[in-house]
Amino acid sequence: MVKIQYQFKRSTPLRFLSHLDQQRLFQRAFRRANMPVEYSQGFNPHPRMSFALAMSVGLTSDSEYGEVIVSEDIDVETFISRMNKVLPNGLEIINAKICGEGVGSLSAALSKSVYRIRINVMPGTDLAELAESIQSYLALPQILMQKRNKKGKYVEKDIRPFIESIAVFTDQEKDKVNVEMTLIYIEQQCVKPEHVLESINNQNSVVFLIDPTIEIHREKLLIKADA
Amino acid sequence: MNNYIEKNILPLVIKPITYLGNEVNAVHKIPNAAMIRFAFAFPDTYEVGMSHLGMKILYGLLNEEKDIWCERVFAPWVDMEEQLRQHDLPLYGLESMMPLSEYDFVGFTLQYEMSFSNILNMLELGKITLRSAERKEAEPFVMAGGPCAYNPEPLSDFIDIFVIGEAEEVILKIMAAHREWKKAGGNRQDFLKKAATIEGVYVPAFYAVSYDEKTGVITAFTPIIETAPATIRKQFIEDLDRAYFPDKIIVSYTETVHDRISYEIFRGCGRGCRFCQAGMIYRPTREKNVSTIQSKIKALIASTGYDEVSLSSLSTGDYSDIETLIKNLVCDAEVGKVSISLPSLRIDSLSIEMLEEIQKVRKAGLTLAPEAGTQRMRDVINKGVTEENLIDTVKTAFEKGWGHVKLYFMIGLPGETLADIEGIADLGQKVVDEYYKIDRESRNKSLKVVLSASSFVPKPFTPFQWMGQNTPEEFKNKQRHLKASIKDRKISYSWHDSGVSFLEAVFARGDRRLGLVLEKAHEKGCRFDGWGEYFDLQKWTEAFAEAGIDPEFYALRNRDYDEILPWDFIDTGVTKKFLKAEAEKAEAAVTTPFCPENCSNCGIMEFKKGWKCNG
Numbered sequence: 001m002v003k004i005q006y007q008f009k010r011s012t013p014l015r016f017l018s019h020l021d022q023q024r025l026f027q028r029a030f031r032r033a034n035m036p037v038e039y040s041q042g043f044n045p046h047p048r049m050s051f052a053l054a055m056s057v058g059l060t061s062d063s064e065y066g067e068v069i070v071s072e073d074i075d076v077e078t079f080i081s082r083m084n085k086v087l088p089n090g091l092e093i094i095n096a097k098i099c100g101e102g103v104g105s106l107s108a109a110l111s112k113s114v115y116r117i118r119i120n121v122m123p124g125t126d127l128a129e130l131a132e133s134i135q136s137y138l139a140l141p142q143i144l145m146q147k148r149n150k151k152g153k154y155v156e157k158d159i160r161p162f163i164e165s166i167a168v169f170t171d172q173e174k175d176k177v178n179v180e181m182t183l184i185y186i187e188q189q190c191v192k193p194e195h196v197l198e199s200i201n202n203q204n205s206v207v208f209l210i211d212p213t214i215e216i217h218r219e220k221l222l223i224k225a226d227a
Numbered sequence: 228m229n230n231y232i233e234k235n236i237l238p239l240v241i242k243p244i245t246y247l248g249n250e251v252n253a254v255h256k257i258p259n260a261a262m263i264r265f266a267f268a269f270p271d272t273y274e275v276g277m278s279h280l281g282m283k284i285l286y287g288l289l290n291e292e293k294d295i296w297c298e299r300v301f302a303p304w305v306d307m308e309e310q311l312r313q314h315d316l317p318l319y320g321l322e323s324m325m326p327l328s329e330y331d332f333v334g335f336t337l338q339y340e341m342s343f344s345n346i347l348n349m350l351e352l353g354k355i356t357l358r359s360a361e362r363k364e365a366e367p368f369v370m371a372g373g374p375c376a377y378n379p380e381p382l383s384d385f386i387d388i389f390v391i392g393e394a395e396e397v398i399l400k401i402m403a404a405h406r407e408w409k410k411a412g413g414n415r416q417d418f419l420k421k422a423a424t425i426e427g428v429y430v431p432a433f434y435a436v437s438y439d440e441k442t443g444v445i446t447a448f449t450p451i452i453e454t455a456p457a458t459i460r461k462q463f464i465e466d467l468d469r470a471y472f473p474d475k476i477i478v479s480y481t482e483t484v485h486d487r488i489s490y491e492i493f494r495g496c497g498r499g500c501r502f503c504q505a506g507m508i509y510r511p512t513r514e515k516n517v518s519t520i521q522s523k524i525k526a527l528i529a530s531t532g533y534d535e536v537s538l539s540s541l542s543t544g545d546y547s548d549i550e551t552l553i554k555n556l557v558c559d560a561e562v563g564k565v566s567i568s569l570p571s572l573r574i575d576s577l578s579i580e581m582l583e584e585i586q587k588v589r590k591a592g593l594t595l596a597p598e599a600g601t602q603r604m605r606d607v608i609n610k611g612v613t614e615e616n617l618i619d620t621v622k623t624a625f626e627k628g629w630g631h632v633k634l635y636f637m638i639g640l641p642g643e644t645l646a647d648i649e650g651i652a653d654l655g656q657k658v659v660d661e662y663y664k665i666d667r668e669s670r671n672k673s674l675k676v677v678l679s680a681s682s683f684v685p686k687p688f689t690p691f692q693w694m695g696q697n698t699p700e701e702f703k704n705k706q707r708h709l710k711a712s713i714k715d716r717k718i719s720y721s722w723h724d725s726g727v728s729f730l731e732a733v734f735a736r737g738d739r740r741l742g743l744v745l746e747k748a749h750e751k752g753c754r755f756d757g758w759g760e761y762f763d764l765q766k767w768t769e770a771f772a773e774a775g776i777d778p779e780f781y782a783l784r785n786r787d788y789d790e791i792l793p794w795d796f797i798d799t800g801v802t803k804k805f806l807k808a809e810a811e812k813a814e815a816a817v818t819t820p821f822c823p824e825n826c827s828n829c830g831i832m833e834f835k836k837g838w839k840c841n842g
Contacts, residue, residue: 012233013249014244014249016237016243016244016247017244017480018244018481020482021244021481021482024480024482025480027532027534028251028478028531028533029532030532031528031532031534032251032529032530032531034529057243086251086532088250088251089249090249212238213234213239214238215234
């Protein structure tokens with residue numbers, strides 16, 4: 001039995017996959033690639049595969065991680081080439097490694113996400129002013145936000161520790177900006193980039209027009225070196 | 228357009244991935260001027276349409292031709308429709324995202340009458356002129372085929388070309404005619420005339436219908452051009468084993484209704500259930516060989532990665548060598564890894580042991596279709612199943628650990644009495660009793676028996692084609708009576724809206740005068756009539772009134788045997804004489820044997836020269 005950890009990209013053609021769609025897609029791709037995927041024991045056997053993160057609908061990414069357990073030894077080059085032959089345009093495996101026994105779960109090893117977001121802003125927004133208000137936002141000792149907990153109740157949560165940096169850039173299109181944001185995972189918890197934008201809106205006045213046409217791209221997903 | 232839709236429209240709808248056409252095994256070609264562009268249209272949602280086997284066959288078949296690009300289009304869900312209308316964007320073919328109006332052909336498959344309003348809506352969204360007669364030279368030819376095309380008349384105002392019967396061969400003949408026509412450079416009318424001479428093709432514009440002023444029944448149905456045949460003969464594939472079946476089928480990203488490989492093991496059915504249109508129109512029965520099935524399924528698993536295969540047919544257990552087939556599939560190294568399902572099982576024809584062999588993992592619900600509650604009624608409809616068959620079957624199932632049984636029935640069958648309705652409840656009770664006879668230790672811990680009763684819709688080309696449907700009021704009374712007859716809490720009961728069944732009956736046996744009703748209903752916004760939440764009987768009632776048409780004339784009236792029926796010009800091979808004899812036997816509750824046991828001379832043997840049923 002071998003655990004393979006792989007890194008993959010998801011680009012525009014498949015950005016609308018739901019997490020479940022993507023799981024099904026990988027299961028079928030493993031089968032098309034003739035990967036000897038291990039199945040769980042029990043009443044309703046499942047292929048032993050997982051993703052470090054559930055990707056939300058619309059998200060594109062240069063760096064996602066997945067794991068799969070196969071029953072035979074397979075070298076990573078073969079794994080990558082066989083998978084990329086069967087994956088549809090929009091998904092590509094860029095890296096893989098064989099993990100030894102006892103390596104912890106991927107989701108526990110998550111460290112940081114670097115996002116680039118393209119979003120509409122209030123017409124006439126001045127970029128320099130926006131950058132300034134973001135600086136003062138980041139200077140706040142704590143940033144409270146309403147968050148729903150697992151029981152479905154709203155609780156106040158300080159999201160400041162989850163934010164490393166935010167920077168804004170111009171876009172070719174008028175009244176759109178690019179936001180680069182590095183967010184931190186703390187004990188497997190994080191904040192979503194669109195929630196950070198919402199909280200910036202809440203602190204000042206509404207600048208970011210958060211609607212479904214927002215484009216969120218994960219540039220990097222850093223995992224702790226020991227994983 | 229592609230980029231605009233991707234960026235600005237799709238993020239706003241609930242199932243964006245279903246509007247992109249970039250699935251695994253979807254066909255993309257580089258178009259050129261000579262290429263025939265064909266949009267295969269399914270008048271329901273992506274999830275429903277992508278479960279349809281016929282589309283997969285024809286999509287593969289047409290795309291085998293280098294100069295044809297067949298793409299898909301489905302009825303956009305209401306949120307997508309709203310976006311398209313708001314942005315004034317046309318409905319498009321998924322693969323190339325080309326507007327529907329730019330295709331050479333838009334071909335609809337007609338699976339059920341309740342999708343007819345979606346056809347009009349899709350044409351409108353595709354910016355194609357609704358009425359065939361008003362379509363301009365450059366517009367696509369709108370085609371239709373599938374089971375509901377056996378009575379094409381209600382759609383004849385909107386469809387240029389109907390294909391009657393199995394399309395695999397005839398569609399290629401139509402494509403060949405189109406190539407020639409393009410080369411010769413004729414007009415729209417020229418092509419339609421040419422198409423009308425192909426056997427199995429019906430071009431409604433070339434026929435005239437007259438009616439009796441007083442009674443409203445048809446007095447004559449005649450071709451108005453010399454080259455249009457007076458009778459349209461349905462087409463069928465003689466050698467199904469060698470017929471085209473794709474090695475690759477599209478794998479949807481989103482979960483579809485039947486999210487698995489569906490492989491057709493035989494076509495046709497020799498049981499002769501009198502209510503069943505498929506059982507008559509798909510005659511003769513033709514099987515594929517065990518080895519063909521096995522090798523094709525292997526190829527499909529390899530090209531799709533699906534983990535489930537369903538062996539499809541009208542009555543899977545009737546496959547002549549079902550035991551060998553299943554044994555071979557289960558023992559096959561590759562096929563054995565995926566799960567195999569057997570839909571459409573008859574109660575008597577397959578042992579539960581066999582089901583158990585293939586469903587090693589899960590004991591999901593067992594679904595059986597006795598169709599009627601009493602033996603007399605089952606004899607009337609020629610459903611050759613006895614109560615003993617059913618009880619034996621559920622007894623074995625309970626012994627093997629099943630706990631959930633669903634039984635399908637129809638109400639409103641010819642000659643039905645309240646005793647027959649009570650029989651449904653009694654049968655449910657007997658199933659429950661059977662469960663309690665099994666030792667507590669060896670039976671499933673929970674028991675659930677579901678009785679599902681649909682309202683019977685008489686269909687063309689069946690022995691019940693002359694029969695008036697029960698009124699909505701009668702259906703409601705029967706539903707109430709059935710509900711009251713159920714005493715055990717382990718039994719639950721589900722039924723269908725009788726308004727939908729009424730409308731279905733109107734369109735199933737309607738004529739071309741219904742075109743106006745359809746148009747009016749469409750203008751009022753009717754679509755997705757098969758989806759409870761969008762069915763609006765009020766709008767339909769208004770549409771009938773405005774068109775001056777009495778829907779009861781079509782649904783509720785008993786027709787005389789010598790009345791000219793709107794679909795009489797179609798020859799399915801099963802003779803009217805046979806259907807009439809079957810109707811008379813039904814009245815006397817006399818059964819007709821299964822074809823392999825005794826040929827009842829339905830007519831199909833004489834239909835095609837040299838054809839012989841092999842049982």
